[in-house]
Amino acid sequence: MLQLLKKILKTGVVTEKYKAPKDNELEQLGIQIKRHIDKKFSGSIAIRQVDAGSCNGCELEIHALNNPYYDIERFGIHFVASPRHADVLLVTGPVSRHMQTALLRTYEATPNPKWVVAVGDCAACGGEFGVSYASCGAVSNVIPVDMVIAGCPPTPLALMKGLLGLINP
Amino acid sequence: MSSSNWTTDFINPLKNNGISVEKISLPSTILWQIDSKHWQQFAELSIQQNVRWVAGWAEHVEDRFFINACFEKQGVYVLLRSIVNAAKPELPSQATVYPAANRSERHTQDMFGINFVGHPDNRRWTRHKAWPKHSYPLRKNFPVQGEPEPITPADMNYPFVKAYGAGVYEIPVGPVHAGIIEPGHFRFQAVGELILNLEERLGYVHKGIEKIAEGRTPESLARLAGRVTGDTTVGHCWAACRAMEQAAGVEIPPRAALIRGILAEGERIANHLGDMGAICNDVAFVFAQMQFTRLRELWLRTNATVFGHRLLMDRIVPCGVMCDISDSSCALIKQDIIQLRKELSEIMPAIDLNSSLEDRLYTAGYLSPEIAAAFGTLGYVGLSSGQDFDVRRDAPYPPYDQVTFKVALEDQCDIASRFWVRYKQLNAALKLIEQFIAQLAAGDILAEWQTPPAGSEALGIVEGWRGEIITYIRFDADNKIARFYPRDPSILNWPALEKLTLNNIVPDFPVCNKSLNGSYSGNDL
Numbered sequence: 192m193l194q195l196l197k198k199i200l201k202t203g204v205v206t207e208k209y210k211a212p213k214d215n216e217l218e219q220l221g222i223q224i225k226r227h228i229d230k231k232f233s234g235s236i237a238i239r240q241v242d243a244g245s246c247n248g249c250e251l252e253i254h255a256l257n258n259p260y261y262d263i264e265r266f267g268i269h270f271v272a273s274p275r276h277a278d279v280l281l282v283t284g285p286v287s288r289h290m291q292t293a294l295l296r297t298y299e300a301t302p303n304p305k306w307v308v309a310v311g312d313c314a315a316c317g318g319e320f321g322v323s324y325a326s327c328g329a330v331s332n333v334i335p336v337d338m339v340i341a342g343c344p345p346t347p348l349a350l351m352k353g354l355l356g357l358i359n360p
Numbered sequence: 361m362s363s364s365n366w367t368t369d370f371i372n373p374l375k376n377n378g379i380s381v382e383k384i385s386l387p388s389t390i391l392w393q394i395d396s397k398h399w400q401q402f403a404e405l406s407i408q409q410n411v412r413w414v415a416g417w418a419e420h421v422e423d424r425f426f427i428n429a430c431f432e433k434q435g436v437y438v439l440l441r442s443i444v445n446a447a448k449p450e451l452p453s454q455a456t457v458y459p460a461a462n463r464s465e466r467h468t469q470d471m472f473g474i475n476f477v478g479h480p481d482n483r484r485w486t487r488h489k490a491w492p493k494h495s496y497p498l499r500k501n502f503p504v505q506g507e508p509e510p511i512t513p514a515d516m517n518y519p520f521v522k523a524y525g526a527g528v529y530e531i532p533v534g535p536v537h538a539g540i541i542e543p544g545h546f547r548f549q550a551v552g553e554l555i556l557n558l559e560e561r562l563g564y565v566h567k568g569i570e571k572i573a574e575g576r577t578p579e580s581l582a583r584l585a586g587r588v589t590g591d592t593t594v595g596h597c598w599a600a601c602r603a604m605e606q607a608a609g610v611e612i613p614p615r616a617a618l619i620r621g622i623l624a625e626g627e628r629i630a631n632h633l634g635d636m637g638a639i640c641n642d643v644a645f646v647f648a649q650m651q652f653t654r655l656r657e658l659w660l661r662t663n664a665t666v667f668g669h670r671l672l673m674d675r676i677v678p679c680g681v682m683c684d685i686s687d688s689s690c691a692l693i694k695q696d697i698i699q700l701r702k703e704l705s706e707i708m709p710a711i712d713l714n715s716s717l718e719d720r721l722y723t724a725g726y727l728s729p730e731i732a733a734a735f736g737t738l739g740y741v742g743l744s745s746g747q748d749f750d751v752r753r754d755a756p757y758p759p760y761d762q763v764t765f766k767v768a769l770e771d772q773c774d775i776a777s778r779f780w781v782r783y784k785q786l787n788a789a790l791k792l793i794e795q796f797i798a799q800l801a802a803g804d805i806l807a808e809w810q811t812p813p814a815g816s817e818a819l820g821i822v823e824g825w826r827g828e829i830i831t832y833i834r835f836d837a838d839n840k841i842a843r844f845y846p847r848d849p850s851i852l853n854w855p856a857l858e859k860l861t862l863n864n865i866v867p868d869f870p871v872c873n874k875s876l877n878g879s880y881s882g883n884d885l
Binding site for chain 1: 504
């Protein structure tokens with residue numbers, strides 16, 4: 192137990208600070224996101240992530256948003272377990288045909304007003320997989336998309352930027 | 361070792377049982393062709409010799425189907441092939457002998473319409489509702505666009521195993537799960553908290569990878585292979601490139617091989633850091649999750665600085681690698697390794713001494729060595745249940761043929777074993793990167809590509825972070841890919857999850873699942 196506490200103390204807070212080195216725009220972005228969230232969503236937005244057929248690369252980077260460096264929750268952005276609790280659907284992957292109905296149902300289960308963010312090149316345009324007997328391609332081929340965050344996969348910083356774009360179009 | 365080549369000893373029992381083998385020589389692969397009526401009998405004889413079933417796939421060539429299965433013992437691989445006529449595509453199943461072959465044969469049945477006679481469970485597997493029952497996407501006359509309905513309906517009537525009795529209830533989970541995770545369906549039968557049975561239903565992220573690979577150029581195929589499963593982009597890309605290079609007779613420069621080794625071990629470290637944190641997180645030990653995600657982030661940032669991509673996608677290309685590594689980058693990596701070791705030396709004792717972790721991870725998710733062997737489990741799952749195999753040691757390829765390292769083993773067969781095996785593998789990977797950096801000598805990082813003759817084929821076998829990856833490639837004319845089959849270790853590890861969760865409580869399923877961490881995308885293709 193002592194070792195554990197010692198390590199926690201020694202690690203300190205690694206979350207990246209405002210006025211951090213100039214190449215680091217993270218904090219700046221976060222602050223802007225927070226301001227818009229405060230105004231339009233009473234301080235928080237709830238995101239439901241849906242993998243509709245991705246290779247799992249995008250998921251790894253979305254996960255990173257919750258690590259202590261980005262700690263996206265401090266800006267009022269948090270991930271929820273059910274679409275019924277969500278303001279935003281973060282959809283990855285080309286939509287595989289086997290996931291098409293599941294994605295439609297998830298979309299229907301999300302209360303209005305809702306936004307859909309297509310994350311990654313596959314979700315944006317079909318990417319390496321395109322449209323085929325097994326894939327519907329871009330997310331916008333299946334449900335209405337409000338914005339796109341490109342990248343293969345998009346970095347956590349790109350994801351933060353994208354979410355800002357959604358809130359402040 | 362004198363008996364290193366089991367294949368010579370195995371010819372006699374085959375002959376005595378009336379199985380004649382036509383030996384065909386392929387670049388660095390042994391190919392045996394047998395009559396399809398002996399398909400199952402071969403398996404019966406090979407399992408007696410403790411030969412491992414590795415992979416199975418098929419190919420449509422004109423009016424015939426090539427049925428392939430790969431076997432391994434002592435690091436020597438044999439590619440077994442039977443050819444059946446497309447008019448009556450059937451042969452006896454190997455899944456009756458090797459449970460490992462079960463789902464691969466079901467996949468082949470769905471994708472080619474090949475009937476494996478006597479298969480113990482011939483329900484559809486990869487096919488849901490995206491294409492009709494009597495149409496087969498990997499046949500050459502099936503257009504890549506298919507004839508899909510505007511909206512593919514949900515797969516409602518899959519015949520799951522049922523359980524009846526007082527107090528027995530069913531829990532359906534997925535395909536959309538609660539976390540940030542890939543989609544799949546799990547069907548539990550439980551009494552109280554105890555899991556009586558678990559059945560997996562995968563295939564939700566089937567993207568037609570094998571079909572859309574056809575006709576690609578080597579560069580384009582390497583990009584696709586790097587997206588078979590995003591967490592193993594280096595592993596799959598390497599396996600595919602190795603298969604293409606062997607088919608084309610291309611040898612990559614030593615410097616490129618070393619850089620590939622650094623990339624692959626780096627991928628192993630990043631994934632193990634993520635998994636070790638996630639395993640602890642699934643039993644609510646958030647300290648470890650925070651520490652490991654922090655270390656993973658630092659590691660990924662170095663990836664971005666040194667290689668230009670956090671997850672190392674598209675760094676490996678046919679003939680070599682697309683990014684060189686400078687002396688200053690090497691120094692940065694070495695410094696990172698020292699720092700990571702120091703951090704782990706502080707974190708691991710705190711984890712080891714934690715009684716709540718001990719309580720949750722020890723004896724939970726037990727996978728017996730017998731079941732692990734039957735399913736041919738690989739990587740950290742196999743190594744924790746007595747399956748002592750690692751391609752890097754047992755069938756070494758450059759640069760692993762120039763280094764020595766110890767294959768990590770644990771023997772308790774539980775979640776704790778799978779956690780600690782990852783830690784040992786991580787340490788071994790750090791040492792390997794140091795050895796590779798020390799061996800780097802100036803030189804090219806790309807060889808010259810040679811267009812292989814039509815029909816050239818080869819296997820590419822590497823140890824990905826989840827375990828052995830085996831990729832089959834056949835070329836068409838004009839440098840085009842005719843067949844691409846990547847066998848992710850998840851294909852063999854997933855069935856083990858159904859077994860290791862038995863008699864655990866439902867709330868322990870997430871940690872059981874995470875301790876195995878199969879890839880959905882790599883399984884569904």
